[in-house]
Every structure is written in structure tokens, then in C-alpha cells.
Amino acid sequence: MRTPVLRTQLSAAARRPGRLLLTGLAILVAAFVVFGTVLAQQITERTARDNLSGTPAATDLVVGDPQGPPPPVATLARVRSVPGVAEAAARLEVGLGVNGSFVNLEADPGRGPLSTARLREGSYPDAPGEMAVTPRTAQRLGLTVGSVVTATDVQTTPVRITVTGLVDTAEDGGFNAYAPEDVVIALGGATEVTRIDLRVAPGESAETLRQRVAAVLPADVALRTGGEVRQQEADEAASQVGALFALVGMFVAIAVVAAALVVTSTFRIVFAQRMRQLALLRAVGAHRGALVRALTAEGALTGLVAGVVGVAGALAVGHAVPPILRAAGRAVSSPGVPAGAAVAVVLGAVAVTVLAVLAPAFTASRVAPLEALRAANTTAGRRGIGGLRLVGGLLLVCGAVLVAALAIARLPKPQQEEYSAMPVLLLLVASGALAFFALVALGPLLVRPVLALVGWPLRQLGPVGRLAVGGVGGTPRRASAVSVVVALGVTLIAGVAVGGASLRTLMDRELALSAPADIEVTTAPGATLPDQVVTRARAAEGALARVVPYRRVDGLTLRRGAERLGNPESAYTGTDLDVAALPTTDQLDVAQGRLADLGPGRIVLGDWVARDTGLRVGDQVSLAVDARTTDVRVVAVLPDTGPLHAGVLADRTDFDRLGVAAGWSGLLADAARPGEDGRTAAVQGLRQAIGGADGVGLAVLADSRDRDGEVLATIVWIAVGLVSLTVIIAVVGVGSTTALSVVERVGESGLLRAVGLSRGALRTMLTAESGLYGLIGATIGLLLGVPYAWLAVRALGISAPLTLPVLPLVGLFVALIALTALAGVLPARRASRISPVAALGVDG
Structure with a gap:
């Protein structure tokens, strides 16, 4: 019976190429992404070699x-x-x-x-x-x-x-x-x-x-x-490209895993729709092993077709894009035809599909011959999970929690000098992997509780909403298989978004200290700005939005009575910069106290000065320069240093009491208009104010601030683009799952139409079911992504605050629901066009 069974299954698959491609659609997309990445690396490396050499071509x-x-x-x-x-x-x-x-x-x-x-x-x-x-x-x-x-x-x-x-x-x-x-x-x-x-x-x-x-x-x-x-x-330029694409490969591998999960779910649906046929084969003498081999061969054929189509599509796009970019004036080189990589991708697609089909094939081969006597072609999917899977899932949960606890225990402590971030990050990756596999194992048990929570608003909308929620909840294993992939993509994107926002907040705080304004005008140590420079700068209306002069003093000491606090040989740098006049003040982090309390008789210390002197918020001390002192109170402590790297922030009246010269050490200024033109106008206005003054320098602090911001934004967008590959696979999975379930539920759709459900209502129901897959996955993904992202930021040891980008996360949540709902639109339209009479006669 081996050869007839195998021939029967393969010929049936070959007769329906559309169904074959639909079943392997996720693998097709994965093959396209993998081979497209190979071509993208070739394009980037060749472009780097052709255009990024600094040596003239005429150099022999x-x-x-x-x-x-x-x-x-x-x-x-x-x-x-x-x-x-x-x-x-x-x-x-x-x-x-x-x-x-x-x-x-x-x-x-x-x-x-x-x-x-x-x-x-x-x-x-x-x-x-x-x-x-x-x-x-x-x-x-x-x-x-x-x-x-x-x-x-x-x-x-x-x-x-x-x-x-x-x-x-x-x-x-x-x-x-x-x-x-x-x-x-x-x-x-x-x-x-x-x-x-x-x-x-x-x-x-x-x-x-x-x-x-x-x-x-x-x-x-x-x-x-x-x-x-x-x-x-x-x-050298290409080697940097290689390092980048090594990182890209990690995310592509995650996308391939997601594709395998989607294909596993798809094959379960396909085989469930053919249970009666499989039972007939069992009834006429086919053994379970023969069925497993036949179904596995069908999976291999699916992977082969999907791999070839995906590679061919990527090759066509990869060779079409560079000429278009060159026509637009971009110097982009064309890739070659990496035949070895193409064959490897196709074979990889076959291997992944075969691995994905094994579990559904073994399950389908257990069908009893008596199932051939059923009137329907399909069988209801199992709602629960087996005891072994339950135990395995719980063990994975315990492992994820224990590894996460170990990582938390190794997070850096305040003021810790020796710390390596890599071991902690690896522990978090291991914990996240265990959590994901636990979600795969226990997903069917989580679908109903999560659906009961997130599906409540939909149930309040009437019968169509209740039917949509019931349709998803009635097949928890299927809903879990698709939602888990969505959750994986959302977890990664949410992690990148939270991590990027936290790093952005940290960068803003650090730049508020090192670059609190667009431009700084300085003098040599010990010198002061000519008075006319500040006067002319303040009069430069239209070019400068604000001008904040400051004094800077080296050699400040802190005393309590006759006792000098801190290292006897150390002195501190202080400034009377009016931080309240700068827009970046709100971005400053405060370890203790309130920055707004800075004023006459009240000072702010950098953390290292506070640690060196042993001072805390509320302590009374004397601020001294040479032999002159004034009594002050500590009202705030900053995490590191103050703006312009000063250790002590004081009020101008306190500097006057200490006999500090009235001349300004420098000034900070902001451009009146944004962008390069506004910044250039501000620089020119300040140069006119400086005139021919000797020893006066000008630095555009905003340039470094912009470069750092662009680098971080680029990194975040690249990371979002990479992890979005998983989301694309998930959306493809939702579309194929909905399309196949429409075929499986033709009789149900006919019955609903027969009892009065309109075509529009049926389309809405099926589209809402698709959206619910995204809703369940997005909810689980956010619950996992935010904590792991926060732990990852803490593990870096850079004291970044937890920043939740609420609008991007809400946008991600809504976009996932919309994308998965759109994936179900075409299958829903197809289902609504079927006649109720024809639909009711399908399983007869």
C-alpha cells in the first residue's frame, strides 16, 4: 500500500496548485526573505566596494x-x-x-x-x-x-x-x-x-x-x-556590512521559526479537512507509517514549490531594484546570481516544511478507519492539550522564571564598578526563548482566558461579535498556533520600541548635561567674555531664541565649620548657569531632591561630588572659594555631573558673595529657527556678536546632538524593520488560516446564511475572527515584550530609565489588529459569495 498511498496524496496535491501554495505561503515568504537577504548583502557589499573607496581611481x-x-x-x-x-x-x-x-x-x-x-x-x-x-x-x-x-x-x-x-x-x-x-x-x-x-x-x-x-x-x-x-x-566597508547582516541573519532565523509554526498550524487544518479520505485509506489497508510518509512527502512537495517560487521572486526583485535606483541617481550595484545560496534556500525550505509537517502527519495518521463512515469530510479539532505537553509547558515556564530571576540577581548595583553585560543579556535571551516555547506548549489553554478578556467588547456588539468570538474560541489550538507567532513579532517590536525610547530618554538626559543648548561661546580658562559680546548676542533678534550667560569657577570647596569635606586635595568646578532658562532642564534626571529648588543659599551637587563629600539633600554646608565662604543647603543631587560638566550648581547671588568676578565665562544660545538654515543664522549672529574679540571660541553643540539622535533613530528603525519580518509571517499565517478555515466551515457558513445572516454580516464575522488572532497575539506580546525590554535595558548597565512609548505601542497594537483583520478580508468575501443551498450540500 505504500506506493499507491503516496501516489494518491501527491497527485491530489499536484491537482490543486493553488491550495499547495496557500498551504506553504508562510514558507514562500520566508524563502523570499532569506534569499532576498542574501541578495541585499551582495548589493550592499558590491556597492561598498564600488563606491566607498577614498582612494582616487587614477592612483596606481x-x-x-x-x-x-x-x-x-x-x-x-x-x-x-x-x-x-x-x-x-x-x-x-x-x-x-x-x-x-x-x-x-x-x-x-x-x-x-x-x-x-x-x-x-x-x-x-x-x-x-x-x-x-x-x-x-x-x-x-x-x-x-x-x-x-x-x-x-x-x-x-x-x-x-x-x-x-x-x-x-x-x-x-x-x-x-x-x-x-x-x-x-x-x-x-x-x-x-x-x-x-x-x-x-x-x-x-x-x-x-x-x-x-x-x-x-x-x-x-x-x-x-x-x-x-x-x-x-x-x-573594510564590506566587513562592516557583513557584521550588520550577521545581525540581520538572527532576525531572519526567528522569522523562519515563525514560518515553521504557521505551516504546522496550516497542515493541521488541511489534514483535518481530509480526515474522511485518510480514514478511507486506513479502511482499505493503508498503515499509519504509509500515511505518515505520504503526508510528509506532500509537505516536502509543498516546501519545494514554495521555496522555488520564493527564491525566483526574490531574484526578480533583487535584479529589478538596482537599475531603478540607478535611474533615480543612486549609485547602487547589481547582485549576481548566487546559485549555491538559491539551492541551499530551496533545500532549507523543504527541510523546514518537512519538520513542520511531522507532528500534524503523525496526528492525522491516528485516524480510525470508522471515521470513513462520518458524513462530514472534516473532524473537529481538539480543544485541550495532552498531559505530557502540559507538564512540558509548565517545566518551560518554571525554567523561564528561574533563568529570569538569575538574570535579575546579576543586574548591576548602584555604583558597581566591575560589571559585564553580556552574561546577563544571554540569560535574558535564554529566559525569553523558554517563555516562547512555553507559550507554544500552553497556548491552547491561554486562548480562552485571554479571549474572554479582550473579546468582551466585541461580544457586546451583537450576534455577529458573539459568533466571531465563539469561532475563535471553538478552535483554541488553531487560534494559539497563529496568535503565538503574532505574539512573537509583537514581543520583539515592543521590546525594540521600549528599549529605543528608554535609550532616547537617557541620551536626552546626557545631552542636557553636555549640550544643553544649540551653541556655546567660551573663553580661555580664567578669562571672561567682553560685555559687548553678551549685549550684542542678546540683541540678535531673529537669529537667536535665547542667550544664557554663565560664570564658571574652578577650585570650589565644601566645608562644615573648619573641616574641608571630601578629598583634601580635590576641588570642584562650579557654575551659576540659570538652568531654569534652558528648555532642556526638564530632561535632566535628579537622583535626590528637586532641581526647581535651586536658588539663593541652595545648591545642587553632582553625584560624584555628593559621594566624595558624603553630603545628602537637606545638609547644611559652607561653599568656599579661597578664603571666602557662604552658607548653603543641598537641595538636589544629580545622577552624574551638572550641565557643562560642573560638579556644583549655585545661584548667582552666592557666587557674588564668594567674590567671583562679574564677567561671564561663556554663554549658551539656541537658534531661533529649526534646521540647518536656522542653526547657520544663529552661528553667524554669534560671530557678529563676537566680532574681533581675542580668545573667544564657538562650538555648535547641536551637531553632535543631532548625530547621536540620528544614529539612535537609525538603529531603532533598522531593528523594527528586522523584527517586522516575524509580523509579516504572522499576518500571512492569519490569512492562510482564515482561507483554509473558510473551506472547512462551508456548511457552517451555509447554515448561518440559511437562518438569516446576511452576506455582509458573514464577511464581518470572518474578518473579526482574523482580527481576534491579532488581538490575542498583540496582548500576549505586549505583556511579554515590555518586561523583557526593561530587563534588557537594565542589563546594559547604563542607568537608562524605563520609558513606555505609549503612542507607538498603541499604534502597534491597533496596526496588528488591522493587518490581521485585513488578511481575512478576501477569504471572508469568498465565503459570503457561496450559495446557502450549495454550502449545506457540501458535506452531504
Whole structure:
């Protein structure tokens, strides 16, 4: 009977390719995602190799290696004198102080094939005392072609430099300038260069020239070909891509596990619909083993078809997208055709499907031959779980709780100096995995209690709502199988959202200390700002929203009577910055007390100062500078330091009592308008206020704040995109489950239509059932995701607060319900079109 049974099942599956693809739809999507990830990595690596090398394409040889000693400046002349060298360009850079800001001056020929800077306006420097700047640098520093600035070189010697032109470069950070190599060497007092790029003269052999150049180089200076250097630079960029895609692979693996769970549930439905046929095969002599092999072969065929279609779809999309992006002006390389990876993905799809079909196949093979006498083709699904599964699920719950408790016990304590986050994070991953498998095992028992809670509003809407809730609750194993996958996706996304929001709050608190405003104007230690600078800055209406000057004092001490508190050799830095005038004050974290209580006779301490002195909120002490003191009370303690890295925040009247000079040490200012244009206008307004004042510097604090915020936002969005793969698989599972259940419940649908249920009401009922799968999964996912995310943030040891992004979490909750409901729309429309008479005759 083995061969006839196998042939019967496979021929039946082949006759219905639509049902075959529907059954393996989750595997198809998983194969598409996996092979699409392979192609995406190829595209990214090839794009990195083709476009991310900083070495000009015309460079034939490179003298020097970052891993070895740099070439001496004297080597440059010797290399240029070698016959066959058409051009030699030295690469080095030096930092300058221009208008109180840092400028990175790089050596570049400015013209020719070895140039990396392209002239945009004016002329390229060709004499000492000249430089060209990038457009953003010109805006930030208030420079134009022809501007003459006083810069300080590495020896802090004032140098007059003329801006001769504007240049475009691959990167413009707002602090980039370019000049010929001899100008940079002179300003930096350089005796070595980073490297020397060489171009071979036409008609010369690169290998012959390499031998000639090597003969004039010091023995320890490396000589490489331009191709080797470009390949190394591209490989370094590609290696970062590889590390990123290794992380992507972890999330893809989770999506494959989700697909396997969905396919397992789908096969249970399919086999339940064919119980009468399977019972007939048993009645005519088919053994259980033959049925298992036949059903497993059907699963393998499903995996093969789904894998091939998924790989083909990914290949088509992967080769169609790069040309479209190139047409839009993006430099994106096309992938190859990784045949080995394609075969591996297809075989993997077959293997995953076979593993997924085993449990349903063994269950279906136990059908009794007497089931062939039933009038219906399908059998009701089991509602409970077996004793072994119950015990296994409870053991998994206990394991998850115990491992989580162990992780909690190892969380960092306050002020703990030695701590490793990785072991605790691994424990949390293990606990989460155990919790997920416990959910898989005990899911059918959880569906009804959760459904009773979340389905209550739907039941109040009338008969259609009650029917939808009853339809889901009547098949708890099926509802559990789909909802668990939804819960997995929601857990991951909720974890990323909570973790990202908590890290964002921590970053905002830290930036409120280090960058409390958009721009800071400073003076040299011990110096003060000219009064007219503050006056003109306050008068710069339209460019600056607020100007907050401050005094900064080094050498503050805290005393109780004649006793000096803390380390006898330590003194603290204090400021009288009016924190209430800054919008970032609300983002400051307070360990003890209230920041709003800061005022005359009341101070705020950084945590390290409080620990060093042993002071707490409410303590009375004397604040001292040299021999003068004033009595103050501690009203708050910050977790680390105060704004601008000060250890003590005091009121201005207390500084006056201590005899601190009235002149301001610096000022903080915010741009009146958002964005780059507003920030540039604010910088220009402050530069006009500074005028020609000596020793006054300007730093744009908002740039680092924006960079940090963009990096965090990018990381969060990438993580959300990756974990969303699981949600996509879950939605596909809901759609296929609803579609198959419609076939299974044709008679039920006909009966409901016969007793008066309208087509619209039937569609609404089935769509609501699909939405309930998402509602159950989203509820369980949020209950699991938020605690695990909080523990993961605590495990990092960075003292980030628990921040619940309520709106994103609510949006996630609603979106999952909407997506799963939409997945059931088409099956519901199909069911509503069936005639009640035809439906009632299906099982007859």
C-alpha cells in the first residue's frame, strides 16, 4: 500500500496548485526573505566596494601603510624624481583654530586625476597662506571667497589665511578645508605624511615603476598598488556590512521559526479537512507509517514549490531594484546570481516544511478507519492539550522564571564598578526563548482566558461579535498556533520600541548635561567674555531664541565649620548657569531632591561630588572659594555631573558673595529657527556678536546632538524593520488560516446564511475572527515584550530609565489588529459569495 498511498496524496496535491501554495505561503515568504537577504548583502557589499573607496581611481601606487611607519616628508621629492612618475600627491591633515572653531585642513592637489576636492567657486589655493573650504564650513564660519581669517596652527601661532575658493567633497562635516601639500606641511610643521599617491606616466609599466620607487624608499616604508588599497578600503566597508547582516541573519532565523509554526498550524487544518479520505485509506489497508510518509512527502512537495517560487521572486526583485535606483541617481550595484545560496534556500525550505509537517502527519495518521463512515469530510479539532505537553509547558515556564530571576540577581548595583553585560543579556535571551516555547506548549489553554478578556467588547456588539468570538474560541489550538507567532513579532517590536525610547530618554538626559543648548561661546580658562559680546548676542533678534550667560569657577570647596569635606586635595568646578532658562532642564534626571529648588543659599551637587563629600539633600554646608565662604543647603543631587560638566550648581547671588568676578565665562544660545538654515543664522549672529574679540571660541553643540539622535533613530528603525519580518509571517499565517478555515466551515457558513445572516454580516464575522488572532497575539506580546525590554535595558548597565512609548505601542497594537483583520478580508468575501443551498450540500 505504500506506493499507491503516496501516489494518491501527491497527485491530489499536484491537482490543486493553488491550495499547495496557500498551504506553504508562510514558507514562500520566508524563502523570499532569506534569499532576498542574501541578495541585499551582495548589493550592499558590491556597492561598498564600488563606491566607498577614498582612494582616487587614477592612483596606481601608494607609498605608506596605516599599519606601518609613515613616509618622511623628504621621501616626497625622491619619489617625484623617479622616471615614470606622472604625478605624486601627499596626503596629510592638520587641525587649525579658525574664528574660535576647529577646522581640519587636508592636503589635496585640487586639480587633476588624484584630486578628491572639486572646485565649486573661486580658485584653488596655490600659495602659502591660502585655503579652500567646503560650502557648509563656509556657512558655519561665516566665510566667503576672499575672506581673511586669523588661524592658529599646531604651535598656536597666529597665521593669516585667505579663503580662495569653495570646493565640493565626498563628505562635508562643516569643518573641512583644503590646500596644497606644501601649505599643510608648513602649517603643521610636519616631518611625515600619511601617505603618497602616485600616478604612472602613460606608456610606463606599473610593475617597473613600482620597482624603481621601492629602490628610493626607506626599508620600513610600505609600497602598495592603488588596486590593493582600494580593495582594502572596500573590504573594510564590506566587513562592516557583513557584521550588520550577521545581525540581520538572527532576525531572519526567528522569522523562519515563525514560518515553521504557521505551516504546522496550516497542515493541521488541511489534514483535518481530509480526515474522511485518510480514514478511507486506513479502511482499505493503508498503515499509519504509509500515511505518515505520504503526508510528509506532500509537505516536502509543498516546501519545494514554495521555496522555488520564493527564491525566483526574490531574484526578480533583487535584479529589478538596482537599475531603478540607478535611474533615480543612486549609485547602487547589481547582485549576481548566487546559485549555491538559491539551492541551499530551496533545500532549507523543504527541510523546514518537512519538520513542520511531522507532528500534524503523525496526528492525522491516528485516524480510525470508522471515521470513513462520518458524513462530514472534516473532524473537529481538539480543544485541550495532552498531559505530557502540559507538564512540558509548565517545566518551560518554571525554567523561564528561574533563568529570569538569575538574570535579575546579576543586574548591576548602584555604583558597581566591575560589571559585564553580556552574561546577563544571554540569560535574558535564554529566559525569553523558554517563555516562547512555553507559550507554544500552553497556548491552547491561554486562548480562552485571554479571549474572554479582550473579546468582551466585541461580544457586546451583537450576534455577529458573539459568533466571531465563539469561532475563535471553538478552535483554541488553531487560534494559539497563529496568535503565538503574532505574539512573537509583537514581543520583539515592543521590546525594540521600549528599549529605543528608554535609550532616547537617557541620551536626552546626557545631552542636557553636555549640550544643553544649540551653541556655546567660551573663553580661555580664567578669562571672561567682553560685555559687548553678551549685549550684542542678546540683541540678535531673529537669529537667536535665547542667550544664557554663565560664570564658571574652578577650585570650589565644601566645608562644615573648619573641616574641608571630601578629598583634601580635590576641588570642584562650579557654575551659576540659570538652568531654569534652558528648555532642556526638564530632561535632566535628579537622583535626590528637586532641581526647581535651586536658588539663593541652595545648591545642587553632582553625584560624584555628593559621594566624595558624603553630603545628602537637606545638609547644611559652607561653599568656599579661597578664603571666602557662604552658607548653603543641598537641595538636589544629580545622577552624574551638572550641565557643562560642573560638579556644583549655585545661584548667582552666592557666587557674588564668594567674590567671583562679574564677567561671564561663556554663554549658551539656541537658534531661533529649526534646521540647518536656522542653526547657520544663529552661528553667524554669534560671530557678529563676537566680532574681533581675542580668545573667544564657538562650538555648535547641536551637531553632535543631532548625530547621536540620528544614529539612535537609525538603529531603532533598522531593528523594527528586522523584527517586522516575524509580523509579516504572522499576518500571512492569519490569512492562510482564515482561507483554509473558510473551506472547512462551508456548511457552517451555509447554515448561518440559511437562518438569516446576511452576506455582509458573514464577511464581518470572518474578518473579526482574523482580527481576534491579532488581538490575542498583540496582548500576549505586549505583556511579554515590555518586561523583557526593561530587563534588557537594565542589563546594559547604563542607568537608562524605563520609558513606555505609549503612542507607538498603541499604534502597534491597533496596526496588528488591522493587518490581521485585513488578511481575512478576501477569504471572508469568498465565503459570503457561496450559495446557502450549495454550502449545506457540501458535506452531504
